[in-house]
Amino acid sequence: MTNLRALLVEGVFHWGYSVRLISESAAAQQYLVPPPSTLIGALAFSLNLLKDFPEFAEIRTGQQRARGGGHRSGVEEETELMSGxxxxxxxxxxxxxxFSDELSVSGRAFAVGYSDFIRCFRLxxxxxxxxxxxxxxxxxxxxxxxKVYACGAGFKILYxxxxxxxxxxxxxxIDLLQASLSITRLGAKEGLVSIxxxxxxxxLDLLEPSKAGHIVTEYYFPRELAEDYDGGQVCPLPRLSEELWKVRPSIPPALHEHEEFVIPGGRGSIxxxxxxLVTRVAPGKAFVVRxxxxxxxxxILVPKAVISSD
Structure with a gap:
């Protein structure tokens, strides 16, 4: 874990945000909270502008393929066109x-999910x-x-x-720090934020589940990471995977490729x-990071693979 660092970003929503459900059309329903892929996308968008990276990137897949004949024949590594x-x-x-009361304009944060009527192109x-x-x-x-109406609501993102x-x-x-300070939106382009x-x-203090004891967190986490907890509600969010950013995935991400997350506070769409309060962290599945x-x-609670692959 020598190279692992925590980056905390604090901001305020202007009016709210909209993160469309995967596989739905323009007239789509929303995720109640920005999923991990959206949080990473917001940071990447700012980084692309700061570093002059192209909007799309060719990512090496690790698989080999035969190259054309003649003097250029041979084997080369396959690449996949993906989002930046x-x-x-x-x-x-x-x-x-x-969400954060402390960062909110009025000193208290609320968010309400709703549906807004729009004019859709049907031709x-x-x-x-x-x-x-x-x-x-x-x-x-x-x-x-x-959409989710969250006018003036404060929020925190932990990377x-x-x-x-x-x-x-x-x-x-320093690039990552500058990019985080330059985040302008979460989700759709109308979801403006001020950092x-x-x-x-x-x-960073890393704790094994057996040594963590009872923990309290303000951040959402996959439900499978906690065997027993109190507070929050369960909400499906897309599983973090490179498939989400492929331009032409062989198998498009679908609704069944979601996992249940525990979201602090509120009830239903409010x-x-x-x-x-997590009274028992799932052994072998999670680590506690302070x-x-x-x-x-x-x-926060994080999947074991996040730490063990370091």
Missing amino acids: AARLLNVVRWATFA IYQRGIRHRWEDYDMWYGIGAHG LVDLGSAKERGIEK RGASFSDR LQPGRI ATFGERVET
């Missing part, structure tokens, strides 16, 4: 999210006979687009960053800051 966020696949080991779903100017009125329809892997990709520690601050913690930022300590 895939550059951070092994750099950001984990990302988690929490692509209609027969050719409708593709005439005389039928222009039939080209559009009304749809419900899922676990592998600085060694970052350096291999030409990314320095209040960002900082690294070089002090969210607010809260704490989860990151110290000055006088503050942030505690």
